[in-house]
Amino acid sequence: MMRFMAKVAIQRLIGAIPGGPALYERARRRRIFDDIDSEVAVKRAVAERYASVLRTVGGVEVGALSNHLEMGSGWLPVLPLTFRRYGVTRQVLTDVAPLMRGEDAVAVAAALDRAAPVGAQPLAPPPGEAADRWLERLGIRYHAPQPLPMPFPDASFDLVTITQVLQYPAPDVIRAIHQEAARLLRPGGWYILSVELADLYHHFDPALPRFNFLRYSEATWRRWFNNPYTPLNRLRTTQHRELLAAAPFDILLWETAGGGPDDIAELRRAPPHAAFFHIPEAELARTNLIVLARRR
Numbered sequence: 001m002m003r004f005m006a007k008v009a010i011q012r013l014i015g016a017i018p019g020g021p022a023l024y025e026r027a028r029r030r031r032i033f034d035d036i037d038s039e040v041a042v043k044r045a046v047a048e049r050y051a052s053v054l055r056t057v058g059g060v061e062v063g064a065l066s067n068h069l070e071m072g073s074g075w076l077p078v079l080p081l082t083f084r085r086y087g088v089t090r091q092v093l094t095d096v097a098p099l100m101r102g103e104d105a106v107a108v109a110a111a112l113d114r115a116a117p118v119g120a121q122p123l124a125p126p127p128g129e130a131a132d133r134w135l136e137r138l139g140i141r142y143h144a145p146q147p148l149p150m151p152f153p154d155a156s157f158d159l160v161t162i163t164q165v166l167q168y169p170a171p172d173v174i175r176a177i178h179q180e181a182a183r184l185l186r187p188g189g190w191y192i193l194s195v196e197l198a199d200l201y202h203h204f205d206p207a208l209p210r211f212n213f214l215r216y217s218e219a220t221w222r223r224w225f226n227n228p229y230t231p232l233n234r235l236r237t238t239q240h241r242e243l244l245a246a247a248p249f250d251i252l253l254w255e256t257a258g259g260g261p262d263d264i265a266e267l268r269r270a271p272p273h274a275a276f277f278h279i280p281e282a283e284l285a286r287t288n289l290i291v292l293a294r295r296r
């Protein structure tokens, strides 16, 4: 709890200190790049899970989809580089913040090459090839900061993915993201999203109950805890379902994790605020959501 409070205090202070945001960003990058092989392994497993969901639920190979848009791509382009290995030829990466650098993409490709089977075609550029030239050769373009609406034509993508992003924006922004994904996908195009639903501060403070953030009213959460660095919306799966149902998609897979007896016991360690009483405990204690939807 103390580490959580200290982290929130630092995040709320940082914007007020001259040079604070740049310092915070540097520390965050250091943490990511300290153990890039592990970071890449986790994200590569996500890419492989998406490929498997497309194959087993959608009946389509990811390599047969030529135009992929990744919204909220973050620092490490593991998903697009893995999809490139599967044969996806044109990929657009967008983010509200310009986080990915050319050298980061090269470092990710090198990590993927280290983990690849012997004899696999290397992804990383040969010595001397500039990172932007190499990304262009792989059919990968990066647009950040990229607000909505995006400057791409209607129905110009086969696949839109949005990974570990929707736990942050307010519901109105999520609604706009789903509508934009629907506009950009061709009829029959695929939309994949995944969201972690637990309180992300428990990654920094292992003593913190995993659903600690649900103990606060909306007013208290906004007034004392929420901040631009980890702006958690605390939406539960039922609310995500309502938001997605408002866009023209058929949901083919709605897979949740958590919500079992251990998660409910964890939820009770930090009893939820009355504002959440209308949601069953099993829903409140869900930890992850992955969805495959298809544009009507």
Ligand SMILES: C[S@@+](CC[C@H](N)C(=O)[O-])C[C@H]1O[C@@H](n2cnc3c(N)ncnc32)[C@H](O)[C@@H]1O
Pocket (backbone or CB within 6 Å): 043, 071, 072, 073, 074, 075, 076, 094, 095, 096, 097, 099, 162, 163, 164, 165, 168, 169, 173
């Ligand atoms: C936890 S990172 C996930 C990055 C990447 N998708 C991954 O799985 O590694 C969250 C990302 O979402 C981006 N983000 C936050 N709000 C967003 C929004 N409204 N639209 C698009 N991206 C957003 C952040 O800038 C950040 O890059």
